[in-house]
Amino acid sequence: MSARILVVDDILPNVKVLEAKLTAEYFDVITAFDGAGALERAVADSPDVILLDVMMPGMDGFEVCRRLRQDPQTRHIPVVMVTALTDVSDRVRGLEAGADDFLSKPINDHALFARVRSLVRLKTLTDELRARQATAGSSELEDLGAEEALAGAHVLIVDAQQHRSQRIADQLRQAGHEVEIVGDAAEAMQRSQAEPALDLAIVHIDLSGQDGMRLCGQLRSQETTRQLPLLLVLDESDLPRLAKGLELGVSDYLIEPVDRNELRARVRTQLRRRRYYHRLRSLLDRTVSMAYTDPLTGAYNRRYLKAHLERKLMEMADSSKPVSIMLFDLDRFKLVNDELGHDAGDAVLKEVSQRVGNNVRSFDMLARYGGEEFVVIMPDTDAEHALAVADRLRRLIGEKRFGVPGRDEGLTVTFSAGVATATDPMETGDQLLKRADAALYEAKGGGRDRVVAARP
Amino acid sequence: MSARILVVDDILPNVKVLEAKLTAEYFDVITAFDGAGALERAVADSPDVILLDVMMPGMDGFEVCRRLRQDPQTRHIPVVMVTALTDVSDRVRGLEAGADDFLSKPINDHALFARVRSLVRLKTLTDELRARQATAGSSELEDLGAEEALAGAHVLIVDAQQHRSQRIADQLRQAGHEVEIVGDAAEAMQRSQAEPALDLAIVHIDLSGQDGMRLCGQLRSQETTRQLPLLLVLDESDLPRLAKGLELGVSDYLIEPVDRNELRARVRTQLRRRRYYHRLRSLLDRTVSMAYTDPLTGAYNRRYLKAHLERKLMEMADSSKPVSIMLFDLDRFKLVNDELGHDAGDAVLKEVSQRVGNNVRSFDMLARYGGEEFVVIMPDTDAEHALAVADRLRRLIGEKRFGVPGRDEGLTVTFSAGVATATDPMETGDQLLKRADAALYEAKGGGRDRVVAARP
Numbered sequence: 064m065s066a067r068i069l070v071v072d073d074i075l076p077n078v079k080v081l082e083a084k085l086t087a088e089y090f091d092v093i094t095a096f097d098g099a100g101a102l103e104r105a106v107a108d109s110p111d112v113i114l115l116d117v118m119m120p121g122m123d124g125f126e127v128c129r130r131l132r133q134d135p136q137t138r139h140i141p142v143v144m145v146t147a148l149t150d151v152s153d154r155v156r157g158l159e160a161g162a163d164d165f166l167s168k169p170i171n172d173h174a175l176f177a178r179v180r181s182l183v184r185l186k187t188l189t190d191e192l193r194a195r196q197a198t199a200g201s202s203e204l205e206d207l208g209a210e211e212a213l214a215g216a217h218v219l220i221v222d223a224q225q226h227r228s229q230r231i232a233d234q235l236r237q238a239g240h241e242v243e244i245v246g247d248a249a250e251a252m253q254r255s256q257a258e259p260a261l262d263l264a265i266v267h268i269d270l271s272g273q274d275g276m277r278l279c280g281q282l283r284s285q286e287t288t289r290q291l292p293l294l295l296v297l298d299e300s301d302l303p304r305l306a307k308g309l310e311l312g313v314s315d316y317l318i319e320p321v322d323r324n325e326l327r328a329r330v331r332t333q334l335r336r337r338r339y340y341h342r343l344r345s346l347l348d349r350t351v352s353m354a355y356t357d358p359l360t361g362a363y364n365r366r367y368l369k370a371h372l373e374r375k376l377m378e379m380a381d382s383s384k385p386v387s388i389m390l391f392d393l394d395r396f397k398l399v400n401d402e403l404g405h406d407a408g409d410a411v412l413k414e415v416s417q418r419v420g421n422n423v424r425s426f427d428m429l430a431r432y433g434g435e436e437f438v439v440i441m442p443d444t445d446a447e448h449a450l451a452v453a454d455r456l457r458r459l460i461g462e463k464r465f466g467v468p469g470r471d472e473g474l475t476v477t478f479s480a481g482v483a484t485a486t487d488p489m490e491t492g493d494q495l496l497k498r499a500d501a502a503l504y505e506a507k508g509g510g511r512d513r514v515v516a517a518r519p
Numbered sequence: 520m521s522a523r524i525l526v527v528d529d530i531l532p533n534v535k536v537l538e539a540k541l542t543a544e545y546f547d548v549i550t551a552f553d554g555a556g557a558l559e560r561a562v563a564d565s566p567d568v569i570l571l572d573v574m575m576p577g578m579d580g581f582e583v584c585r586r587l588r589q590d591p592q593t594r595h596i597p598v599v600m601v602t603a604l605t606d607v608s609d610r611v612r613g614l615e616a617g618a619d620d621f622l623s624k625p626i627n628d629h630a631l632f633a634r635v636r637s638l639v640r641l642k643t644l645t646d647e648l649r650a651r652q653a654t655a656g657s658s659e660l661e662d663l664g665a666e667e668a669l670a671g672a673h674v675l676i677v678d679a680q681q682h683r684s685q686r687i688a689d690q691l692r693q694a695g696h697e698v699e700i701v702g703d704a705a706e707a708m709q710r711s712q713a714e715p716a717l718d719l720a721i722v723h724i725d726l727s728g729q730d731g732m733r734l735c736g737q738l739r740s741q742e743t744t745r746q747l748p749l750l751l752v753l754d755e756s757d758l759p760r761l762a763k764g765l766e767l768g769v770s771d772y773l774i775e776p777v778d779r780n781e782l783r784a785r786v787r788t789q790l791r792r793r794r795y796y797h798r799l800r801s802l803l804d805r806t807v808s809m810a811y812t813d814p815l816t817g818a819y820n821r822r823y824l825k826a827h828l829e830r831k832l833m834e835m836a837d838s839s840k841p842v843s844i845m846l847f848d849l850d851r852f853k854l855v856n857d858e859l860g861h862d863a864g865d866a867v868l869k870e871v872s873q874r875v876g877n878n879v880r881s882f883d884m885l886a887r888y889g890g891e892e893f894v895v896i897m898p899d900t901d902a903e904h905a906l907a908v909a910d911r912l913r914r915l916i917g918e919k920r921f922g923v924p925g926r927d928e929g930l931t932v933t934f935s936a937g938v939a940t941a942t943d944p945m946e947t948g949d950q951l952l953k954r955a956d957a958a959l960y961e962a963k964g965g966g967r968d969r970v971v972a973a974r975p
């Protein structure tokens with residue numbers, strides 16, 4: 064995938080060399096020659112990746128990186144520090160300033176394309192998620208910048224040679240990670256599907272006879288490991304094969320013998336990216352479930368109920384299996400609020416929701432319909448059974464007192480319910496709810512704490 | 520990116536040839552030899568792409584495709600029909616059965632990798648979106664299967680040669696599309712950023728001197744056109760360059776002279792995929808905004824208010840600019856519901872929300888706090904100005920009657936409001952709301968239809 068790359072270096076020939084290499088690969092290249100220029104271009108042209116020289120007069124690369132990270136407009140753009148210094152402390156400083164990766168000068172083509180392609184691939188995905196989450200102007204996105212501890216990651220090493228894998232494992236364990244070692248592809252595939260989920264796999268290209276890249280291809284082909292960071296370990300002599308590896312989705316690579324600091328740094332950058340992606344994903348997941356659930360009780364909300372009910376009725380029309388619903392309303396609930404306060408009222412609503420939710424089948428659906436009204440949808444359940452369920456739930460609520468704040472002896476809660484069963488394939492969800500509501504009204508009129516079947 | 524491919528053909532050597540080609544590219548290949556086997560594998564192994572032979576004894580490819588489309592578990596898996604027949608009617612039948620693309624036997628490697636890679640790339644993205652949307656068990660996802668009309672798409676043709684572009688344009692216009700033609704890359708880039716948004720670009724590889732693939736790279740590097748379908752037009756002799764094109768993100772290609780039916784079919788498959796992606800995206804966008812808005816009024820909901828307010832207060836602590844809030848509650852609203860019905864009540868809530876929303880600044884935020892209570896957050900606004908705004912809004916609501924169903928003369932609505940300004944950086948959102956609430960209580964006690972400033 065092509066992408067826009069911002070190249071920043073104070074030395075013109077350095078910029079030109081990188082520009083030529085990237086342009087030949089059809090990347091879209093923009094350039095800057097100092098820190099101020101870099102910050103300007105980063106905002107104006109929204110590049111996908113920034114290749115950032117460390118040593119520059121005036122503002123150095125570390126400072127540029129820090130400023131990019133402070134600005135919400137540029138915070139999410141991956142930064143690769145380009146450094147002539149092999150000094151480890153510089154890499155650490157780079158990572159602390161918020162860089163995502165680094166390259167050593169003179170720049171090797173393999174390394175360049177490896178870093179850039181893998182950053183672009185992940186960014187395409189995270190941009191898409193960010194854009195979706197941002198639709199509502201969600202201010203929560205900004206919290207994603209916060210850094211989490213990276214220790215304690217689950218790392219799998221796949222290598223047929225004990226002495227190599229053991230050395231890498233020792234170093235990662237020293238860094239605080241949980242490391243497992245397996246010797247071949249089959250074991251690796253098995254572990255990759257098991258719990259706890261892996262955060263990183265380090266795969267040797269040569270699994271005594273088996274091709275390590277084939278294993279990488281298989282991991283990329285599984286839903287569960289499609290986004291798992293993959294570090295390929297290879298010998299200098301295997302470098303010609305690396306291009307294929309990057310194409311199939313390897314995230315980064317290490318050359319044997321693996322340098323201890325290189326290892327830690329590469330592992331760290333992969334884990335950082337993975338965490339970001341995970342945080343973004345779970346934020347979006349939480350947002351999506353908020354759209355469908357009632358914040359107080361965690362039950363589905365009215366909006367979701369309506370959509371779900373229509374769908375179940377359509378399925379019923381196809382399969383001719385009955386669908387029943389139960390609409391129930393807590394008896395004299397206003398008294399709870401008025402006499403014991405809203406906190407007590409809220410506690411009752413939550414516990415009703417929990418008791419009922421745990422006492423119906425998992426494919427039944429509980430929704431909060433309004434203030435103190437709830438609905439249970441029971442697919443594939445006829446009128447007779449639905450009435451029995453409703454009566455079971457009525458006893459479940461009425462027979463055991465509720466604990467509420469400020470009332471030691473607890474509180475007796477009851478409900479009145481109407482149960483309606485859809486048999487006419489033309490009946491809509493609203494009509495079905497209306498019938499249940501009429502039955503509920505009768506239940507209230509008949510003295511409350513009871514279940515009434517709706518008229519067909 | 521690697522992926523899992525299911526190859527289906529009744530003739531063993533055909534399966535073996537495809538398997539060998541795909542395996543050499545590190546795809547993970549699974550196979551089936553008839554329709555029943557294909558359906559089984561599709562469910563059990565969730566492939567990313569299915570290459571499906573048309574002519575098979577028993578269940579033919581069209582029928583397999585139709586069944587894959589009926590099953591919610593396999594509906595979203597891209598299907599490429601592989602046909603020995605060059606007959607156009609077969610392609611049409613394939614598309615009608617729900618195929619996403621097709622390949623002609625004998626299979627050309629370029630064509631094979633082009634189709635597979637482009638399907639996998641989009642699927643990675645749509646799988647991610649589907650997974651997010653599915654978090655809450657959203658049943659709405661299933662509606663995405665429904666087919667929309669494909670005519671009326673906005674297609675851009677980029678070619679320096681008038682006679683070629685004109686011929687393609689004529690054919691697409693006959694198919695009901697809106698076609699624009701530009702002669703070079705600069706014009707194309709310009710058009711790509713303008714309205715109406717493009718649905719497809721058809722780019723000739725040779726733009727008299729300019730490299731058409733460079734333009735494709737640039738389009739892929741722009742946020743707005745990253746997912747735009749790109750068809751590359753090239754001569755037989757340009758085929759060696761195609762691999763790079765596919766790598767940079769070209770979606771598919773056409774060989775000059777472009778066959779009329781091939782053109783229509785390729786355009787159609789690209790548009791279908793784009794529509795699917797768009798529908799998925801906007802479903803997720805709607806879902807996200809549902810999470811943050813009140814369904815009745817469209818104002819932000821209480822959940823969003825809380826998060827947003829905390830953030831504004833944190834920003835205030837950094838910048839020491841004041842933040843003010845106004846909490847208002849409609850006067851004697853219960854009477855509206857009781858005397859005129861819930862529909863009238865709902866209409867009032869909606870109109871209040873509209874009037875207020877249109878009369879505060881776009882960075883001010885209106886949220887529905889509860890039944891008939893609303894909050895306006897005013898960043899960078901001190902107490903004196905916030906009181907003036909509150910009083911302007913009070914007049915805006917009180918001075919012009921509301922139209923309600925069943926009451927021709929309309930209805931006078933008023934509110935009582937409390938205004939509080941955060942000055943202490945340690946004050947929380949809840950504390951600020953509490954102060955505003957106390958002021959609101961005073962306003963009610965003082966006779967309603969008034970604004971009261973909160974005590975510090």
Ligand SMILES: Nc1nc2c(ncn2[C@@H]2O[C@@H]3COP(=O)(O)O[C@H]4[C@@H](O)[C@H](n5cnc6c(=O)[nH]c(N)nc65)O[C@@H]4COP(=O)(O)O[C@H]3[C@H]2O)c(=O)[nH]1
Pocket residue numbers: 422423424427441442443444448449451452
């Ligand atoms: N949608 C829905 N339908 C419900 C529910 N509860 C009961 N039913 C329906 O009512 C029938 C009779 O329930 P039962 O008298 O409790 O008699 C039940 C009960 O004694 C036992 N049983 C089945 N599943 C469970 C379960 O998950 N927990 C318990 N404790 N017993 C179960 O097996 C008997 C027969 O079960 P079925 O043949 O399935 O027949 C069930 C089913 O059709 C519910 O929560 N949701």
Ligand SMILES: Nc1nc2c(ncn2[C@@H]2O[C@@H]3COP(=O)(O)O[C@H]4[C@@H](O)[C@H](n5cnc6c(=O)[nH]c(N)nc65)O[C@@H]4COP(=O)(O)O[C@H]3[C@H]2O)c(=O)[nH]1
Pocket residue numbers: 421422423424425426455
């Ligand atoms: N009286 C009665 N209660 C019902 C019935 N169906 C569901 N429930 C209530 O709803 C709970 C959750 O049901 P589940 O999701 O089907 O989850 C159930 C189900 O997966 C399984 N299970 C229990 N009994 C049976 C059974 O008789 N047949 C089947 N097929 N599964 C059962 O164990 C899970 C937990 O069961 P429980 O602890 O009993 O918890 C059950 C039970 O309290 C029913 O027919 N009659």
Ligand SMILES: Nc1nc2c(ncn2[C@@H]2O[C@@H]3COP(=O)(O)O[C@H]4[C@@H](O)[C@H](n5cnc6c(=O)[nH]c(N)nc65)O[C@@H]4COP(=O)(O)O[C@H]3[C@H]2O)c(=O)[nH]1
Pocket residue numbers: 359397400405406407408409412433434435815853856861862864865868889890891
């Ligand atoms: N047209 C229209 N009117 C609205 C809307 N929201 C609120 N109202 C009106 O405002 C009334 C008063 O609401 P409340 O004082 O919260 O009085 C509530 C409250 O005490 C209790 N309640 C409802 N939901 C909750 C809850 O989540 N927690 C607690 N603790 N109590 C609740 O139930 C009471 C009775 O509710 P209602 O009879 O519905 O009476 C509601 C209803 O007439 C709306 O969206 N549209």
Ligand SMILES: Nc1nc2c(ncn2[C@@H]2O[C@@H]3COP(=O)(O)O[C@H]4[C@@H](O)[C@H](n5cnc6c(=O)[nH]c(N)nc65)O[C@@H]4COP(=O)(O)O[C@H]3[C@H]2O)c(=O)[nH]1
Pocket residue numbers: 878879880883897898899900904905907908
């Ligand atoms: N957050 C927020 N603050 C508000 C709002 N309305 C007024 N203010 C604050 O109150 C000050 C005085 O408002 P004004 O008397 O209407 O006096 C205003 C008004 O006459 C005019 N003005 C400014 N913007 C607008 C606008 O969007 N529409 C209209 N009609 N007049 C505007 O310029 C004057 C001075 O404006 P400022 O210096 O900005 O000073 C404004 C601003 O600080 C509001 O809806 N939200």
Ligand SMILES: Nc1nc2c(ncn2[C@@H]2O[C@@H]3COP(=O)(O)O[C@H]4[C@@H](O)[C@H](n5cnc6c(=O)[nH]c(N)nc65)O[C@@H]4COP(=O)(O)O[C@H]3[C@H]2O)c(=O)[nH]1
Pocket residue numbers: 877878879880881882911
């Ligand atoms: N009396 C008063 N009302 C205010 C003030 N600020 C906002 N409003 C109300 O809120 C509406 C939307 O404000 P906006 O989003 O800033 O959107 C505003 C803003 O972008 C711009 N605008 C209007 N007047 C001014 C102004 O004096 N200064 C600035 N900077 N922009 C203005 O035009 C847009 C539409 O303006 P309106 O139709 O007036 O519509 C304004 C006006 O009804 C204010 O200070 N005083």
Ligand SMILES: [Mg+2]
Pocket residue numbers: 072073074116117118119
């Ligand atoms: Mg330098």
Ligand SMILES: [Mg+2]
Pocket residue numbers: 392393394395396397435
């Ligand atoms: Mg009630």
Ligand SMILES: [Mg+2]
Pocket residue numbers: 528529530572573574575
């Ligand atoms: Mg055949």
